[in-house]
Amino acid sequence: MTALSIVIPVFNERDNIAPLVHEVVRHLRGRVQFEIVCVDDRSDDDTREVLAALRAEVPELRAFAHAARCGQSAAIRSGVRHALAPWIATLDGDGQNDPADIPKLLDARDAAEAEVKLFAGWRVSRQDSGSKRWASRWANRIRQWLLRDNTPDTGCGIKLFERAAFLDLPYFDHMHRYLPALMQRAGWKTVSVPVSHRARGAGQSKYTNVGRALVGVRDLLGVSWLIQRSHVVVTDEIPAPRPVEQGR
Template identity: 65%
Template sequence: MNLFSVVIPVLNERDNIASLVREVSQHLHGRVAFDIVCVDDGSSDGTAQVVLALKNEIPELRLIQHEACYGQSVALLTGVQNAYGSWIATLDGDGQNDPADIPKLIAHLEKSPSDVKLIAGWRVTRNDGPAKRIASRLANRIRRSFLHDGTPDTGCGIKLFEREAFLSLPAFNHMHRYLPALMQRAGWRTVSVPVNHRPRGAGRSKYTNFGRALVGIRDLLGVSWLVARHVRAHSRPVQETRP
């Protein structure tokens, strides 16, 4: 049986993380072998203490803590590097991704060809405010026009991907928003699967639409350059002939 790891980058989500971790455990117990890696990206609200208090209840849970806030992509990379599973499921720490969708993504993986290395969640119905929905729709449209990755919702936090394939990708801050294009650049296939999207339970988003736009423009240009300049050689072994 494959071991699956669930990686949850989290920043100041003290009031959301406990229920989210319990849901992950509830939906995976008895279905697959798994571990859960929470990466606390420099929280200042006691998030780490909440996670530590859950360890006796959920033995599959581990906590890794950054000394400062390095960003979601760096926290994701830390989690994947320390995960035990050969396949990684990711969730945002705010509870808007539904852990009940993880078995759905795993079932989709089990019937997919071996060259599919990423199954991305697709939030068909968004539970966000109007400004955030409009900004996300516009960002996805611009990204698709540049990258042609065929992915309707690259910003969805719930994904399932092969650990080895992910670790072979170029690592940079905000890379998590471009995983489909980066996987395709490496020669792998990606698919999108409709998933549930829930209202935020407590707290507020750590990123503003304006902040996303500022970094998104530079990142999009950089990823476009990476995709355009990538060369994948096709080779074959040559047998030595003997006289």
């Protein structure tokens, strides 16, 4: 039985995806029954062809492609829906997340209580430009002030979560950046786990600081609205009355 699915959303990462897939195999083969689920979000380069060739080399790999570009959150959700395992680990397709941290997340899960459904990577030493680190620092402060999710880093691509809990969350574009708040809204607990971070090996980032900020404001307000309008509902089954014993 597949115990873990590694979901990797990919867009124009022809030079990064093969080394990343082989790294995952190196760190997980022999430790856990796993699969790798890559979802190509309609790349402009030959990422899809690279994935097809990889399938002949890596038996654990399954690959899917969107018919139209839908964004990173949609690619993650597509991968989770196709995944066969009850637990999901995610990695960004650019190779900046280190697959060697996945066992660390698994160890954190095994030591945690059952109510923890999300283990979020926390990049304690980011290998991004100064402007990116500055923008992310301020975005995290604003998010924590507004959502109070007690999470130092929600933009980290490496995460481990329960598949059923994820699929029960409301879906919207860019939701992957707010998973801790959404999980907590659903009544689950979340834990942040320090992980490493690497410089991009090839290609370029798909986001700009300005573009991310403009979308982020709208998303923050939307998630805040969801939290304010939500209730954690706990239900108990009503037992049938005990049968009355005859003759008493």
